[in-house]
Amino acid sequence: QIDRAHRDWSEEQIQQITDIVRSYRGEKDAKKYKDVKGLCKVATIDEIRAAGYSLNPGRYVGTADNGTLSDEDFETTVRGLDTEFQKLTEEAHDLEKKIAVNFRKLNI
Structure with a gap:
């Protein structure tokens, strides 16, 4: 994938x-x-x-x-989902930092 x-x-x-x-x-x-x-x-x-x-x-x-997914397809799927999860986690942290900066600018 x-x-x-x-x-x-x-x-x-x-x-x-x-x-x-x-x-x-x-x-x-x-x-x-x-x-x-x-x-x-x-x-x-x-x-x-x-x-x-x-x-x-x-x-x-x-x-x-449920049992029709081969081990290879399962591993590929999990790796792809893990990669996507890591990317989304990084994006979430970046957004948290931007929100915190904006709150400080607004004195919130």
């Missing part, structure tokens, strides 16, 4: 998505397509209608089971 909005995909992850697309298309030598909870699902028009025609994938795909 590069940051919370950007992810650097591994070759294995790219291959998994490629395999899903090929199976969905019914390409020769591809496995039969099946929905994967938290990743992909073929929604019917009735399901889409029932969801008010929302095309938000989360309404249909659902969430993956």
Whole structure:
């Protein structure tokens, strides 16, 4: 993961998505397509209608089971969150100092 909005995909992850697309298309030598909870699902028009025609994938795909996060992905996620936490903590301390300076200027 590069940051919370950007992810650097591994070759294995790219291959998994490629395999899903090929199976969905019914390409020769591809496995039969099946929905994967938290990743992909073929929604019917009735399901889409029932969801008010929302095309938000989360309404249909659902969430993956808690135990599906690999150790590597967990470690990467925790490291990214720790880095973000450290940055936010530094920003908070800087803001506290600025607020204190402003209060002193106002004699508060």
